[in-house]
Amino acid sequence: MRRFWTDVTIDAVEAGFAIRLDGKPVRLPGGAPLAVPHQALASAIAGEWRAANATIIPDDLPLTQLAGAAIEQIAPDPDALRRNLLAYGSTDLLCYRAETPAALAALQHEKWQPWLDWANNRLGARLVTTRGIIAVTQSDAALRCLAGALASQDEWALAGLGVAVPALGSLVLGLATIAGAMTPETAHDLARLDEIWQEATWGADAEAQARRNGIARDIASAAMFVTLTRS
Template identity: 50%
Template sequence: MSVWAPKRFWKQSTVTEADGGYGIALDGRPVKTPAKAPLIVPTRALAEALAAEWDAQQDTVRPETMPATRAANAAIDKVRPQRAEVAELIAAYGGTDLLCYRAERPAELIALQAEGWDPLLDWFEGAFGVRLVVTEGVVPVAQPEGLAAVAAHVGGLDEWQLSALHDLVGLTGSLVLGLAVAAGRLTAEDAWTLSRIDEDWQSAQWGADEEAQEHAALRRAALLDAGRFWTLRHTG
């Protein structure tokens, strides 16, 4: 059975000025979110990216090809009404951060993790004043109470920033990596590579699984989209 998809009905998408930022219009008709809220974003660069996604649609609208639009919709419809809860969810990753759980062996993988992750933990300590505890294995380890300051920082972000950071952190499994991208310490591509040290080492030893590679490619693309959304939020 075929799945219904909306058809393209407009000839041109344009950026419009609006109260609180910039909107998108299709042949002069303002675009709204799925929840029927005005689709108004904070920067012209982000609005232009959204307009380009609408312009790129052919006969059928394909939301999966519109990552910036989907992220903007999520920021307005999902994050804005529950911003505190989303910020708390993101900050909670600090308690189980990927970078804190190290291999017990072999020595080569231990060295790769230390080389890639220790400088980021150093940066995190310098930026937020808290040193995360590192352990071997997967048994949970308690983290310092100083993470409350990091949670306060995350809680001060707006819905656009949280929409991007949610994916930057969730897709890497690391609050440290997500915040490093947000701070310009890493690119999203760098964060992806660092988050995959274990998987890439395993693949090098035993060969890659085709299905796992396909899944990883989708996650990498989503992470790069989140990094781009963060950048567009901060580009005038």
């Protein structure tokens, strides 16, 4: 898409705050005007459109895309996304530890276990760990607690989690991030702990680093989105 507007404004409407380009509403993929109930989020979305270059790609408008997902895809059936996210909790990255080398397994325990403890203490979800690729079955009680944590998230928070959790491979890290218990950068580093370990041994790969940078931006945008809906 090419930039066709010069002026970006925010108008108060019945649904909250609408973003307009030269007086015309930004529209969702389904055709409805984009309006959000959070003024801080509306201001940030407007900022995306003001900062857009002559040629625009979707990555230039992450908050706009997340708002559209929350309104059109998630709000009509939030439980569908909650079920998908809960599946990440049943196979959470933090629960799968290396068998060898011992130093990596020790590092995983040092960096990951505190966040499993956080899930237990904060959410009541006691998740158990395993080594290697052997699957571990989490208790019904733990999964009910994670389901309860997801049930308390509205469509706006679910939109952020819908990006962050798959990117991290961990429901625990996603929930901790949107709760403000850790930064998006820390969550990303923890999720890529094995890759960072390998690179320390074998050296960095430019293509892998570029991919990680993109994932880091997605996680940061998702966390910012949720924060803006709580301002």
